[in-house]
Structure formats: C-alpha cells, structure tokens
Amino acid sequence: MPIVEARGLTKVFRRPDKDPGLAGAVKHLFTRRYTDKVAVDHVDLAIEAGEAVAYVGPNGAGKSTTVKLLTGILVPTSGSVRIDGLHPQRDRIAIAHRIGVLFGQRTQLWWDLPVAESFAVLRDIYGIDPATYRRRLQQFDDVLELGEILPMLGRRLSLGQRMRADLAAAILHGPEIVYLDEPTIGLDLAVKDRVRELFRTLRDAGTTVMLTSHDLADIEGFCRRLVIIDEGRIVFDGDLQAVKDQFARERILHVETERAVPLDAVRAALAGAEVAAGETPVQFSVRFDRFDMTAGHVVASLSGLVNLVDLRVDEPGIEDVIRRVYSGDLVLDQAGSSA
Structure with missing residues (x-):
C-alpha cells in the first residue's frame, strides 16, 4: 500500500464577492455573494515508501494547497487522504510523529526564543532521546552551519538563516515522510549545494520526500519522479529521466x-x-x-x-521541458506516465 495516497482530492475556497469601499461592505452584510475558487481539482496521487517525488507547477497551480491537504493542515472539500493508512485530520498526533514539513514562506520556530531553545522544545514534543538529539544536531550543523544561529532569537534571523533552522526543525525527529515546499528559498549557492546533499542523504536512508520548488536545480539529481500540476489538476505523473530523454x-x-x-x-x-x-x-x-x-x-x-x-x-535540463509545459508549447504524454 502506498505510504501517501490521495483519491479525488479536491479543495474549494469560498471567497466573499463584494464591491469595494464601505458601501460595498455594508451591502454585503445584507446581500451576501460568494465566488468559489477550485485550488485542487480531483487529484489522484500515490507515493510509495522511499520515493523522492518532485511536485511542480506555475504559481497558483495548487502545489502548496495539496501539501497542506496531505499534512492535515487543511480539510479537503471532497476526496480522501491516507498517510500510511492513517487519516491526517483525525489521527493528527500519530501523523505528526511520522511527517516533517517545511514551508519556505512560514516558520515553525518560536520568534521570541533562541533557535537552540526552539529545537529543545521540539525535542521534548517529539520525545527524542538526548543521544539521538545531539547526533542529529551535529549532522545538521555539518551541513547547515547551525552553530552561528543557535543563540539567535527567531525574529532576528535573516531569510537564509531561518530556512536553515527550519529545515533542521522539520527533520529533527527523524520523520518517515518529509514535505519540502520551496526549501531553498533565500539560501546562497554554497548552502544550497549542501542542503541538496542533505536531501539525497534523506532519500538514500529510505525517507519518503515530496519536494515542491521553483528552483528546478533542487529537483535534478534528487527526484526520480515528476508530477506536474496546473490549475489544480495533475497534467503529468511519470519518470523524470524518461521525460528528459524524450523532450530534452x-x-x-x-x-x-x-x-x-x-x-x-x-x-x-x-x-x-x-x-x-x-x-x-x-x-x-x-x-x-x-x-x-x-x-x-x-x-x-x-x-x-x-x-x-x-x-x-x-545541455537543456528538466527546467527547459517544464518551462515549455507552462507556456503551452509542450503537452506531455500521459499514456506513458505512472498516473
């Protein structure tokens, strides 16, 4: 059975449709109008344990919404999600111990605590034993250079420093499944290379990884499967190397x-x-x-x-192929995909 499975996954956001200004707000009190926005539209997705999957698409395609549905942050309008047989919304505590999540635009650090204390709080929440905690921190420090930022308050971190700390926080408890949403935003080139090496270490250790990124260099050399979403629907799901061989x-x-x-x-x-x-x-x-x-x-x-x-x-890479898909110049053949 797949470790991550979605069937008919759909999310519709209902937004107020009102005229601008005070008059529009008052009118909306008496005559309420709404517009439905379909963010994720009947997505079927199955990810096997140990897979590294690239989940890409243009802005507004539904990538981050899908990740939030798969982690239990959002409740689907219709359809179902199972994480290793568990229901993300109903089995939240059990799911939380099995997954790690990094959102490039949001932090899980406590803004008024030093980074070291945020990590200590996470250690206690997840029940990580002291020896394992020290070993993992040392491993992350070798890659992410955490030593310089551990004493700093969360609110004083630069974007690049926050991303390094948030990545460590996301995988501190050794999750079986990791969702990475724009994980290298704000990082310099040298740190990006080390972070990508950490991704490969996770994959090789058997961790299931779902990676969403606009920096397609994060994907090449790491993910073996490519899923492209556009306007809430999956338009391609197949082998990354096969796509490159055919279209690059x-x-x-x-x-x-x-x-x-x-x-x-x-x-x-x-x-x-x-x-x-x-x-x-x-x-x-x-x-x-x-x-x-x-x-x-x-x-x-x-x-x-x-x-x-x-x-x-x-040498054109997968970025060239995906750019052509986004622009409508190329339609990938779903017949040979795994969807």
Whole structure:
C-alpha cells in the first residue's frame, strides 16, 4: 500500500464577492455573494515508501494547497487522504510523529526564543532521546552551519538563516515522510549545494520526500519522479529521466576554431546536425540530438576539419521541458506516465 495516497482530492475556497469601499461592505452584510475558487481539482496521487517525488507547477497551480491537504493542515472539500493508512485530520498526533514539513514562506520556530531553545522544545514534543538529539544536531550543523544561529532569537534571523533552522526543525525527529515546499528559498549557492546533499542523504536512508520548488536545480539529481500540476489538476505523473530523454534530447556545442572553416564543410561532416554561424568567423554552434550522435563524435568530426581552440556544451535540463509545459508549447504524454 502506498505510504501517501490521495483519491479525488479536491479543495474549494469560498471567497466573499463584494464591491469595494464601505458601501460595498455594508451591502454585503445584507446581500451576501460568494465566488468559489477550485485550488485542487480531483487529484489522484500515490507515493510509495522511499520515493523522492518532485511536485511542480506555475504559481497558483495548487502545489502548496495539496501539501497542506496531505499534512492535515487543511480539510479537503471532497476526496480522501491516507498517510500510511492513517487519516491526517483525525489521527493528527500519530501523523505528526511520522511527517516533517517545511514551508519556505512560514516558520515553525518560536520568534521570541533562541533557535537552540526552539529545537529543545521540539525535542521534548517529539520525545527524542538526548543521544539521538545531539547526533542529529551535529549532522545538521555539518551541513547547515547551525552553530552561528543557535543563540539567535527567531525574529532576528535573516531569510537564509531561518530556512536553515527550519529545515533542521522539520527533520529533527527523524520523520518517515518529509514535505519540502520551496526549501531553498533565500539560501546562497554554497548552502544550497549542501542542503541538496542533505536531501539525497534523506532519500538514500529510505525517507519518503515530496519536494515542491521553483528552483528546478533542487529537483535534478534528487527526484526520480515528476508530477506536474496546473490549475489544480495533475497534467503529468511519470519518470523524470524518461521525460528528459524524450523532450530534452538536444545538445548545442559552441565551437571556436583556429581559423575560419566553411560551414557547408561542417554540415557535410555532421549530417543531421544543425550548424549556425557565431559572432565571429571562427565561431559557430552545432545543434544535435544526443541519441543520434554523441558530443565525442561531433568533436572528432570537427577535429578532422580544423584545429579547435575552445568548446562549450549547453545541455537543456528538466527546467527547459517544464518551462515549455507552462507556456503551452509542450503537452506531455500521459499514456506513458505512472498516473
């Protein structure tokens, strides 16, 4: 049985529809009008234990609302959610010990306490034994550099410092399932790399991770499954590498040569590739399908024509694919997905 399972999950928010100003507020007291906003629309989702799932979509697509439904923060309008067979709203205490949640825009630290005391409160809430607590704090300090922020009050933390502390707080009790909603917002590049390494450590230890992020570098090299939601509905659910293999096949090799070479000669040597002139006579680019020819083959063919001075390869990633999905340029084939 999946450890996370949603069936027909739907959330509708009812918002007052009133005219602006005092007159509109008074009128609404007597004539109430509402507009229904469907944030999550009949979502079916099953996540197996130990999976790392990327849950992505444009702003307002329903990502954060889905996470709140799966954690029991929100009650669904219709449909069902089960976490390892438990009901998130009914079995809140049991669920709380099994999940960890990080919302990039919200904190679980106590604003008027030092970070170290917030951690101590969480230690007591979850009943973490002292030896395990010290070991985990040391592990997190090696990655997140917590030492400098432990004495600081929660309200005095910068965004990056708060994110590091909140990530540690979310996984301090060793949860089986971790929901990460924009977990690297506000972090510098060096810390992002260490945080992503921590994600991989969690995954390799068997923790189930659901990751929502606009920074798609968080996803590549970590998640093996991609779920795309748009306007509250899942539009794709399948293997991340399969999507890349199908829709991110092209590579562009940028070349600088010792002397100018006729582009027709390059095209003749690389049948099937697209050759375009560069900014100078000794520069050009070669666009090719990596399943038709390798970069090594391209370089070897060019070396037979002219001496190469410089090379650079552009490799489109999953970000390019998802950007095309968002813009409507690409419709992923659900037939081969796992949904």
